[in-house]
Amino acid sequence: MDMKRIRRSLSSPTSPPDLDCETGAYRPSGERKHGGQMLRLVTVIVCFLGFLLLMAAVSGFHRNPSFNHLRQFTESGHVELNAGLEEEQLESSKSQKAKEDRFLGGLLAAGFEEQSCLSRYQSASFRKSHSHSPSDYLRRRLRKYEELHQKCAPNSDLYNTAAEQLKPGRRGSQTTDCSYVVWISYSGLGNRMLTLASAFLYALLTNRVLLVDRGADLTDLFCEPFPGASWLLPLDFPLSQFRNFNISSPESYGNMLKKNVINNISQNLPPPPFMYLHLGHDYGEHDKLFFCQDDQHLLRGVPWLVLRSDNYFVPSLFLIPSYEEELGKLFPKRDAVFHHLARYLLHPTNSVWGLITRYYQSYLAGADERVGIQIRVFENESGTFQHVLEQVLRCTQNQKILPQVAARNETVLITNDKRLKAVLLTSLSSGYADLIRNMYWEHPAITGEMISVHQPSHEEHQQTDKQTHNMKAWAEMYLLSLTDVLVTSAWSTFGYVAQGLGGMKPWILVKPENRMVPDPPCLLAMSMEPCFHAPPFYDCKTKRGADTGEMVPHVRHCEDMSWGLKVVDRDNW
Ligand SMILES: *[C@@H]1O[C@H](CO)[C@@H](O)[C@H](O)[C@H]1NC(C)=O
């Protein structure tokens, strides 16, 4: 490997400080920034052709024009083919398999208009056959949740009754049939995806309905996930100040506990119509009691819980004894929580799906193997860092993810069987991709493999158009999830989303100290779950501080953050 040359060609990082702080927890400098110019014309032309092919391939199942008339709902909510004719029976058994795959092993419900969200129907054809099937129980619970969501949907009678209580002067003791979790749009895109999954799991566990604050761009990014009813919080939601709730709000559960309001409630007063749950990385001791069983019991009677978080708080839900059995049934393979919930909830909109499919078809589909490398540098300056490049190369070459290159005067045996490896690299800086691409151009790989390196977007400076910025960031996370081998950066929510969606244990680039290449440069993750960066360290039973990473076998400290918590599959530990 010709490191000297690469070293020389690195420019010193002199760009302005990276101060994009929208990401929240433990993020000393900016999360990924995107946008910048992208190969527009080429992409449009090349990809349009690719996309036509793709459409032809994935819609084969739909060729029979009468298909739509044949499908009907069964009790379980699955689509079934009601085939009377022999020919149709044959078609039926063939499409049985396709149907299973199309709906991700029964994870997704039927009953959507396909054109409204192509990714929901087409994603299966881009992914390797999934080895992580959802449990029957999870499927049943999701169908049950969908029923509940429809019953309590925005603007339904039950919703209106529940919302009525939030109006000033109406704060009474009325009981409601529907209770809700309202998710506040907060923090960077990666964090938001992690908290959406966390809030949804909490809603599942507590028989609540999840409604989401659309924020600036939620509807540009994600399709509606539930059939027949919206998950968007209506714009006339009566609790108009909910977005301003913060750590010091008197309406927060933590502050109510602190001021002893709660104890009075539990004794004699009816529960308040709503409560604010502050679960952001900066939350206090009292807020953290949310993760205790007794407190969960108290919250049960509150119809509206308004939740703000920038963290994947699922691991701490696994430490609440009353949810243990249910979680075990939902996720017999425990480290697939985010994997299933993200695939269930987070479907790219048609615009984002276009970004994903055009890029995939143009640059990745033709390769024999796809390698995803996600580089996120926690430095307060932007630029290309030599220690990071060296770390990436050492990691990928040590682990035989990418081949070594031959020295200038070495000859490499040319084989006829030329394997093509496509590297999808995401980073704020374009330097890493340029240098790695150049290395494999100037030197042959000793394995004889061909290496192509692709970076969808890079943005050295603050993004101007936030809308496309997040759409591209989402497309990049999704593209990374379509690779065969994944290398991610420590502490990065962007990487967590990619590994979870893809169902992969990534190689994690250890966080460098003092701009030195860590040894080892990377570690194989013990599970595909995201890390909870700000968990409580408290034993609810003894009411003392305790190491929550040592309480149950399937919740451990993270590989990339010693104080973080993540769910692991017990069998693999
Ligand atoms: C980066 O942070 C260090 C301290 O952590 C500081 O000394 C240095 O000036 C900062 N650089 C820039 C460009 O802000």
Ligand SMILES: *[C@@H]1O[C@H](CO)[C@@H](O)[C@H](O)[C@H]1NC(C)=O
């Ligand atoms: C919390 O919100 C209140 C009201 O919106 C505001 O006055 C206060 O400054 C905020 N506090 C913090 C810590 O953000």
Ligand SMILES: *[C@@H]1O[C@H](CO)[C@@H](O)[C@H](O)[C@H]1NC(C)=O
């Ligand atoms: C709660 O009860 C305590 C004593 O029982 C009382 O001092 C306090 O004022 C009450 N708080 C509220 C908000 O009612």
Ligand SMILES: *[C@@H]1O[C@H](CO)[C@@H](O)[C@H](O)[C@H]1NC(C)=O
């Ligand atoms: C390649 O060149 C280096 C010096 O540039 C020399 O030390 C080495 O022996 C050469 N290797 C071969 C295989 O010729």
